[in-house]
Amino acid sequence: MTEDFDAFYSIxxxxxxxxxxxCFYKETxxxxxxxxxxxxxxxxxxxxxxxxxxxxxxxxITSLLTASFxxxxxxxxxxxxxxxxxxxxxxLAICILFMPSLIFWGSGIMKDSYVLGAACWFSYNFYHVFIxxxxxxxxALLLIINISIIMTLKPYVIxxxxxxxxxxxxxxxxxxxxxxxxxxxVMPLLGLIILGGGFFFTEIWVV
Numbered sequence: 669m670t671e672d673f674d675a676f677y678s679i680x681x682x683x684x685x686x687x688x689x690x691c692f693y694k695e696t697x698x699x700x701x702x703x704x705x706x707x708x709x710x711x712x713x714x715x716x717x718x719x720x721x722x723x724x725x726x727x728x729i730t731s732l733l734t735a736s737f738x739x740x741x742x743x744x745x746x747x748x749x750x751x752x753x754x755x756x757x758x759x760l761a762i763c764i765l766f767m768p769s770l771i772f773w774g775s776g777i778m779k780d781s782y783v784l785g786a787a788c789w790f791s792y793n794f795y796h797v798f799i800x801x802x803x804x805x806x807x808a809l810l811l812i813i814n815i816s817i818i819m820t821l822k823p824y825v826i827x828x829x830x831x832x833x834x835x836x837x838x839x840x841x842x843x844x845x846x847x848x849x850x851x852x853x854v855m856p857l858l859g860l861i862i863l864g865g866g867f868f869f870t871e872i873w874v875v
Contacts, residue, residue, distance in 0.1 A: 669721070680714045683707060683820075708779070711820040716777050731777055738774035738781040741788030748792050779821045786814040787825060794833055799840045 669676040675691045678684040685704050692698045704710045716730060719737075723729030746764045750757050764770070773780040793811035797804050818825050 680717050683710070683714065685710060708821055712777065712779055712782065715782055715817070731775075734777050734781050735775045738785035741785035741792075742770065742774065744792040745788040748795055782817055783822050783825055786817040786821075787829060789814045790818070790829060791833075794836075798837050 672691050675688045679688050679691075685699070689699075689704075699710070699713065702709075703713060716734060719733040720730045723733055742764055746760055749760050749764070753760065770784070774784045775781065789810060793807040793814065796802050796807040797811060815826065818829075
């Protein structure tokens with residue numbers, strides 16, 4: 669960044685590493701081949717570069733900032749559920765905040781930390797944009813950012829989240845419909861949309 673900012677910007681924000689490999693040398697260190705050859709793996713380096721700068725190039729501080737991103741997302745998801753289900757705070761805390769696997773996979777510089785945090789943020793932003801429709805602009809922006817993070821790291825996670833999000837949205841709007849006939853009509857239609865969309869996105873992802 670200090671010697672060639674254009675190359676830095678190209679690598680971090682445009683994912684153009686191969687054409688900028690000549691910018692790396694002994695003093696800067698060379699990216700590991702098994703990491704940069706896989707765009708999904710190298711995305712971890714791209715995102716961590718930002719935290720690394722904020723952490724004054726300290727590995728420990730960078731790790732703490734990465735874990736903070738993950739934990740804040742988990743905390744937002746926990747608060748979202750406790751607002752909707754206030755009588756289950758303890759159970760939700762155990763499931764979302766205190767599970768050993770979540771603590772482990774959300775505490776290091778790796779794909780899982782970013783994906784876990786972004787997936788939790790996705791749920792929180794989705795709720796505000798489409799369910800209660802408050803602070804739409806900022807949450808829509810964050811929603812796009814978190815979808816981008818997931819897509820660059822583990823695209824299949826989006827395929828796992830979307831059906832639940834659509835059912836959530838459908839349920840929220842059905843509560844506003846008084847006609848039983850409309851409710852009966854919408855449910856199978858939504859099922860077909862989710863099923864068809866799942867096949868469509870799966871085909872695109874596999875190709």
